[in-house]
Amino acid sequence: ETGVTQTPRHLVMGMTNKKSLKCEQHLGHNAMYWYKQSAKKPLELMFVYSLEERVENNSVPSRFSPECPNSSHLFLHLHTLQPEDSALYLCASSQGGFSSGANVLTFGAGSRLTVL
Amino acid sequence: GQNIDQPTEMTATEGAIVQINCTYQTSGFNGLFWYQQHAGEAPTFLSYNVLDGLEEKGRFSSFLSRSKGYSYLLLKELQMKDSASYLCAVKDSNYQLIWGAGTKLIIKP
Numbered sequence: 662e663t664g665v666t667q668t669p670r671h672l673v674m675g676m677t678n679k680k681s682l683k684c685e686q687h688l689g690h691n692a693m694y695w696y697k698q699s700a701k702k703p704l705e706l707m708f709v710y711s712l713e714e715r716v717e718n719n720s721v722p723s724r725f726s727p728e729c730p731n732s733s734h735l736f737l738h739l740h741t742l743q744p745e746d747s748a749l750y751l752c753a754s755s756q757g758g759f760s761s762g763a764n765v766l767t768f769g770a771g772s773r774l775t776v777l
Numbered sequence: 778g779q780n781i782d783q784p785t786e787m788t789a790t791e792g793a794i795v796q797i798n799c800t801y802q803t804s805g806f807n808g809l810f811w812y813q814q815h816a817g818e819a820p821t822f823l824s825y826n827v828l829d830g831l832e833e834k835g836r837f838s839s840f841l842s843r844s845k846g847y848s849y850l851l852l853k854e855l856q857m858k859d860s861a862s863y864l865c866a867v868k869d870s871n872y873q874l875i876w877g878a879g880t881k882l883i884i885k886p
Contacts (some may be wrong), residue, residue, distance in 0.1 A: 684833070701879075703878050708872070751819070760872040763825055765810075766822065770819045771819065
């Protein structure tokens, strides 16, 4: 496979469930990102792993927990989510680190999450 | 606060030309990006501007004026497959990407 692969593509979960989203990049990139995309709203950066450093958006609730075991894999662990967390979760990677000026993001197709 | 403004939705006719505008107010500037996102798919990179002027790439061109905080994406010879959302994003002085909410472009035959 090439590019950025996200699984599952669709996930429905109750508020008491625990689930994880997975992202894998086959591009040899140095940084990986989690974004939240809600309808008619700007992309919201949740977490960045760049050159073994983690950057996070302080407004992201603790019910979202990232894990980056190596430069090719990224997980988003979900627990006790709320209905307002329903959204498309996009993973992305870039060749340059977070602070690179022209680093182009390569996105996965996203995981559509519905919280009941 | 930091802000990116772009129209919510635009409609154009197949074969025509359309210009999608993006205005920004950010803390510093380290480049502006345009991405295309088809429904249910990943956003894909279209263009990057860091200096003033026009960058042309086939049917797509992107323009930047840093003094006006303004960019546009110009799509020529529109095709049905150009129906998508177009996302404008600016890198601020801290290299954080500030995103617009996207412009949904509808192409009619």
